[in-house]
Amino acid sequence: EPEVTQTPSHQVTQMGQEVILRCVPISNHLYFYWYRQILGQKVEFLVSFYNNEISEKSEIFDDQFSVERPDGSNFTLKIRSTKLEDSAMYFCASSEALLTAMEGNQPQHFGDGTRLSIL
Amino acid sequence: AQKVTQAQTEISVVEKEDVTLDCVYETRDTTYYLFWYKQPPSGELVFLIRRNSFDEQNEISGRYSWNFQKSTSSFNFTITASQVVDSAVYFCALSEAWPGDMRFGAGTRLTVKP
Numbered sequence: 001e002p003e004v005t006q007t008p009s010h011q012v013t014q015m016g017q018e019v020i021l022r023c024v025p026i027s028n029h030l031y032f033y034w035y036r037q038i039l040g041q042k043v044e045f046l047v048s049f050y051n052n053e054i055s056e057k058s059e060i061f062d063d064q065f066s067v068e069r070p071d072g073s074n075f076t077l078k079i080r081s082t083k084l085e086d087s088a089m090y091f092c093a094s095s096e097a098l099l100t101a102m103e104g105n106q107p108q109h110f111g112d113g114t115r116l117s118i119l
Numbered sequence: 120a121q122k123v124t125q126a127q128t129e130i131s132v133v134e135k136e137d138v139t140l141d142c143v144y145e146t147r148d149t150t151y152y153l154f155w156y157k158q159p160p161s162g163e164l165v166f167l168i169r170r171n172s173f174d175e176q177n178e179i180s181g182r183y184s185w186n187f188q189k190s191t192s193s194f195n196f197t198i199t200a201s202q203v204v205d206s207a208v209y210f211c212a213l214s215e216a217w218p219g220d221m222r223f224g225a226g227t228r229l230t231v232k233p
Contacts, residue, residue, distance in 0.1 A: 033220060043210060043223040056220050091164060095219065107154065108221060110164040
């Protein structure tokens with residue numbers, strides 16, 4: 001069964017450094033998302049991406065964050081200058097195109113996550 | 120604005136007991152979608168079910184069943200004859216129409232003891 005893959009599984013970075021988290025969504029999916037989960041807390045939406053642009057972003061997704069789809073397969077999340085509070089598990093997700101209004105929002109399929117530790 | 124409340128932080132049951140996980144949501148949209156995800160100790164998020172706001176039919180899948188009631192804005196999840204492998208954190212989530220970003224509840228940690 002096709003799946004969303006994320007690399008690396010664990011990233012350790014010094015505070016203030018830039019970090020790029022990588023995701024390969026399921027190949028026929030057109031909607032892409034990033035979420036984060038601080039240890040022991042709920043999953044929080046960061047950003048959604050469709051047709052090569054951001055569709056929606058949360059208040060967490062400030063100027064330090066950016067997303068990109070540099071080619072036909074990868075979807076990346078960049079944090080420009082990491083802070084201690086950026087330490088979390090970051091999940092990438094993708095979903096299919098909407099076929100009809102009745103189809104509605106398709107389930108999002110999640111990758112296994114990248115654990116980001118900021119020192 | 121959308122909001123999901125899972126009031127039960129932790130539930131512990133003994134194997135073979137039935138258990139219900141509660142989920143209450145808030146939304147101003149008339150079209151919305153509800154989801155349940157399972158997060159086992161290994162950390163991944165596993166999709167369990169999606170329900171559209173215009174389909175209130177309850178669903179059963181093996182030992183899992185879901186009760187969607189728009190009148191009380193609830194989407195509860197029942198596991199019948201629980202097993203140790205059901206131990207996980209379960210998240211309820213809501214997305215309004217386009218672009219479909221999900222808002223998760225705080226999760227309920229279910230522990231099933233042998």
